[in-house]
Amino acid sequence: MTIPSLLKTTCSTTLLALAMLQPLAAKQPTFSRSPYLQLATESSIRIVWRTERSITPVVRYGKDPATLTMLSKPEHIVTRTTDKGQSGGPPPLHSAPDGTRQFEATISGLEPAATYYYAIYDGEKRLTPEDATYRFKTHPVPGTERPLYFWVVGDSGTGGANQAKVHTAMRDYNKAQKSQLDLYIHVGDMAYGSGTDTQFSERFFRMYEPTLRNTVCWAAMGNHEGKTSKGKDGTGPFYDAYICPTTGEAGGLPSGKEAYYSFDFGNVHFIVLDSHDLDRRPGGAMARWLKADIEKTKAEWLIAYFHHPPYTKGSHDSDKESQLIEMREHIMPILEGGGVDIVFTGHSHIYERSMLIDGAYKTPTTASGVVLDDGDGDPEGDGPYLKSKGLVPHNGTIQVVAGHGGTNVSRKGTMPVMRRIIVENGSVLVSVEGNTLSAKMLNLNATVRDSFAIKKEGVIEHSPIKDPWQPQDKNKAKNPEPVKAPKKGNSLPAVSHRIIDHGAQWRYLAGGAHPPEKWTTLDFNHSSWQKGAAGFGYGDKDDRTELIGMRDKYRSVYIRSTFQVPPDADRAKIGIAMSYDDAFIAYINGKEILRVGVDSGSGKGAKGFHSHEADKKFEFFPLDKHAIEALQEGVNILAIEGHNVKPGSSDFTLHPALLLAK
Numbered sequence: 001m002t003i004p005s006l007l008k009t010t011c012s013t014t015l016l017a018l019a020m021l022q023p024l025a026a027k028q029p030t031f032s033r034s035p036y037l038q039l040a041t042e043s044s045i046r047i048v049w050r051t052e053r054s055i056t057p058v059v060r061y062g063k064d065p066a067t068l069t070m071l072s073k074p075e076h077i078v079t080r081t082t083d084k085g086q087s088g089g090p091p092p093l094h095s096a097p098d099g100t101r102q103f104e105a106t107i108s109g110l111e112p113a114a115t116y117y118y119a120i121y122d123g124e125k126r127l128t129p130e131d132a133t134y135r136f137k138t139h140p141v142p143g144t145e146r147p148l149y150f151w152v153v154g155d156s157g158t159g160g161a162n163q164a165k166v167h168t169a170m171r172d173y174n175k176a177q178k179s180q181l182d183l184y185i186h187v188g189d190m191a192y193g194s195g196t197d198t199q200f201s202e203r204f205f206r207m208y209e210p211t212l213r214n215t216v217c218w219a220a221m222g223n224h225e226g227k228t229s230k231g232k233d234g235t236g237p238f239y240d241a242y243i244c245p246t247t248g249e250a251g252g253l254p255s256g257k258e259a260y261y262s263f264d265f266g267n268v269h270f271i272v273l274d275s276h277d278l279d280r281r282p283g284g285a286m287a288r289w290l291k292a293d294i295e296k297t298k299a300e301w302l303i304a305y306f307h308h309p310p311y312t313k314g315s316h317d318s319d320k321e322s323q324l325i326e327m328r329e330h331i332m333p334i335l336e337g338g339g340v341d342i343v344f345t346g347h348s349h350i351y352e353r354s355m356l357i358d359g360a361y362k363t364p365t366t367a368s369g370v371v372l373d374d375g376d377g378d379p380e381g382d383g384p385y386l387k388s389k390g391l392v393p394h395n396g397t398i399q400v401v402a403g404h405g406g407t408n409v410s411r412k413g414t415m416p417v418m419r420r421i422i423v424e425n426g427s428v429l430v431s432v433e434g435n436t437l438s439a440k441m442l443n444l445n446a447t448v449r450d451s452f453a454i455k456k457e458g459v460i461e462h463s464p465i466k467d468p469w470q471p472q473d474k475n476k477a478k479n480p481e482p483v484k485a486p487k488k489g490n491s492l493p494a495v496s497h498r499i500i501d502h503g504a505q506w507r508y509l510a511g512g513a514h515p516p517e518k519w520t521t522l523d524f525n526h527s528s529w530q531k532g533a534a535g536f537g538y539g540d541k542d543d544r545t546e547l548i549g550m551r552d553k554y555r556s557v558y559i560r561s562t563f564q565v566p567p568d569a570d571r572a573k574i575g576i577a578m579s580y581d582d583a584f585i586a587y588i589n590g591k592e593i594l595r596v597g598v599d600s601g602s603g604k605g606a607k608g609f610h611s612h613e614a615d616k617k618f619e620f621f622p623l624d625k626h627a628i629e630a631l632q633e634g635v636n637i638l639a640i641e642g643h644n645v646k647p648g649s650s651d652f653t654l655h656p657a658l659l660l661a662k
Helices: 003-026 161-177 197-205 237-241 285-296 322-337 625-630
Strands: 033-038 045-051 057-062 077-081 101-107 115-122 135-137 148-153 183-186 217-219 261-265 268-272 301-305 342-345 351-354 371-373 385-387 398-402 418-422 426-433 436-443 448-456 495-500 505-509 530-533 536-538 556-564 574-581 583-588 591-596 598-600 607-609 619-622 635-643 652-661
Touching: 033 197, 033 217, 045 115, 057 077, 057 101, 148 398, 161 426, 161 436, 197 237, 217 268, 268 285, 285 322, 351 448, 398 426, 418 436, 418 448, 495 556, 556 652, 574 583, 574 591, 583 598, 591 625, 619 652, 635 652
Parallel strands: 148 183, 183 217, 268 301, 301 342, 342 398, 385 448
Antiparallel strands: 033 045, 045 101, 057 115, 077 101, 115 135, 148 426, 261 268, 351 398, 351 418, 426 436, 436 448, 495 652, 505 530, 505 556, 536 652, 556 635, 574 619, 574 652, 583 591, 583 635, 598 607
């Protein structure tokens, strides 16, 4: 190729490249960090955003998204830049890209517990779209009783697919439930691997933008943010990103530091601590403030959170690491002495949730004498954990490790005070309404994997349990949850006689009621129970007795049928044929003869249900020696209790028959 031809080709290529870049340049984002909310109170809010160019910042807001008639005051918008040489103004940004401008607008004079809509402007030019999801809600007046719904996330900041799925699962679940968050709690490690400014932008603000535009995130600093941010002087990308209360402006006692603080939402008091790089000893400034803050609050509920868990055997071990041990030995006595209800932490990449505990300060951690209630805490299971009304010292605490928000999850061992141990990515949704706090662990597929509640009423006095329920050891379980493998049936045999046929009539009790203790005996009078043909259930379009209204209301059904064994029958060939979803317990003449998918207990006290799909198939469970011994001449009674894993399950099936095999 000649030099003129080469020059011509090079010039053409350059012009083409420039032409291609022009539309890209036109599509550059308006914001280098989209608008997000901070520091809500009953009368004010902060709105923060970033650009890479100079603008005339204006916030328009109002109660109607189509009529934003109120304007922010210029003097109430702080502009921060990367200029380290500026003096007399706001502190410069720690390490943001050159040319970054961060705008922090304070909107005040607002009504309590009210929803407002907003838009960001550059002078008269609107920068945010006309979208009603750009909104904020002020807090209720401290001390007032208002429903609260919030999201808890930890150890999420990878920027990867699992983090995105956890976020989407929460949004999809809330959309289905027609629920909106009041606030968002993050327990740290939100920007791997070093909490840099760029990592915050890409792995936190970009990932959660649809939520952050209308929900305040109240954050605790993790050890990864601690690589570039310092709690002692409040500098670094973490402190550039968040505006935390220091003067008690959101409720609570002024701390003078953004590293630890408190805030109120109605009658719920939140305490946020720095477990990473500040003094954790009882005589330290943070511990002294903590004690004084708890003494000052008049709230009905007390929720604390920080990064390093006092109790865990996930990817970290709280019996071996100093920060975790010190939070348990030094900080937990102060929190429990103040009547704390629940503590959220992260750091350990797992979901762990404790029983109701108090006084577990020793190393290594043991469960003996520190568990006040060893039930599952599920309102549809053992029932909620009960506590006295108000903040009563040492009346029981729930510990939740929520370090499963997006990074890889793992498990080292078994923490004895835990009731649920789940090695899956997910998050926690919490509601407080009246005298009940309810929580659900939602995994990245939007499946509820754990449910528990705390109910406060009257005066509840607990006695520590010497030998409480214990989770299954990690090394003895294929499943990371503390559960047993459910029993499985055989394929159906050739049948010589149907002792109780597949569509036989049964007496049944449904609707959420539970029968008395001796309901499985032959003498029990079931004449008041309803009659129905097997199978029983809903959702599969194959149930002869459809349990209308069962979904979302109750999860247990009880059925009874009398039968007689043929005189010449080989009793060793008798068995129960069952199509079931999810679990059941069978009795003959008052004796339990078969348990499938239920770990322990019975009736209202049944615990540990396993999921099982009926799929219109039957399994055959031959009677064992114990069951055969329960049979008697003449009339017998077969009683079966069927259980759904959760009330909100899409279907339920309980379809038994009693067969004599050839």
